[in-house]
Amino acid sequence: MLIVDSVDAGYGHVGVLEAVSLCVQPGSIVALVGRNGAGKSTLLRVISGLIAPTKGGIRFEGLDIAGKRPHTIVNCGLLHVAEGRRIFRNQTVADNLELGLYGLTISREEYRRRLEPVYSMFPILRERRDQLAGALSGGQQQMLAIAQAVIRGPKLLMLDEPSLGLAPILVDQVFDAIVSLRRSGVAILLVEQMVERALEISDYCYVLQSGRMTADGAARDMARSDALRTAYMGDHDSGSN
Template identity: 45%
Template sequence: MLAVRNLRVRYGQVEAVKGVDFEVNSGEIVVIVGSNGAGKSTILKTISGLLKPTEGTITLDGKPIHGLEPSAVVKLGISQVAEGRRIFPQQSVVDNMLLGAYTRQRRRAEISNDLEHMFERFPILRVKQNHVAGTLSGGEQQMLAISQALMSHPRLILFDEPSLGLAPLLVEEMFRVIRDLHAQGATILLVEQMVTKALELCHRGYVLETGRIVLSGPGKELLADPRLQEVYLGRDASVPVNGGSGKVDA
């Protein structure tokens, strides 16, 4: 489905991604883990068209997509749930959801039906549909960001640190949502700081260190690999790499 080959990405003179190769097959959950600054989010931004690679290729079903504008990538069926819940805070909840469907040439009735499905998935969004999105809690904003991404009917969903800043109970809820989406047929590429939870969830995982993939394999095999701990300098891989610092939202 998705294939990334020899991907290199620079921020000015700094090379953030250094010759990365991986693939995501239809129906899989694939995870990229690594410490802060390893290049994980840069990879997702490049796939979604927000950044341009300096070298390498990204293909979807064998057709190149690197260099496309973000709207074109969405039209091809790739949607990203960005780190930090990148919603439109001054717009209403329902308007944010409708913005997720902007690339679709569909009848109003079909989009209304999709909205109803989102409200069934996240009932609190129905209650707060007319609220300004910026007034939602962190967990509610994450639900909104996921709903916005799903409104485009993606074939591949990119999750960028969905647990970031969430309280423990909401972290569990986010992973449940990802499992449910996969059970309903979604293909998922997940970048995540909760290493153990992410690798327990996935079919295959990739460990990124300073822009390079240093380990790869089935998630459970990676969890048992002592080299994983070496990458994290002896840290407990069951906790966020950043130690869980920062604001925690309810």
């Protein structure tokens, strides 16, 4: 579904990613792990068109998307929920969800039909739908950011550290939501510092180290692999590992 082939990318003259390759199969969850600064967010930014690769190719459902504009890539069904919470704080929760549909022509009926599974996924958003998004807690804002992408009906959803700063009970809700998205046919590319939790729900895993892919394999094998331990050695900021 998604094929990243030998991509180089960085910021200005600073190279970050070097010959990075990765695949996501339809309907699968792929974990992308590695210590702080490894280049995980940079890779997601390249895939979603926020940074153009300087080398290599990116294909999504057979389409060449390398260097395409972000909105073109979004319209292909490839969505990116970035680090931090990109929501409209001065709009209500419901308005934020509607803004997730920006640029699509959708009837009121279809809007309500799409809203239902999103509210079941994150019941707190239903309760708070008429409140300003800025009045939500950090964790609730994170859920809103995910919900905003989900309502658009992505084929592939890239999540950058969705559990960051969340209380354990909200972390559970986010992981449950990811699993239920896969059940409904959405593929997920998941960047997560809670590596063990991520591997539990993932099918496949890639390890990024200093801008290079150093290991990949079935998630259940990866959980026990030395490659993963090596990648995190000496890193005290990597959550569960």
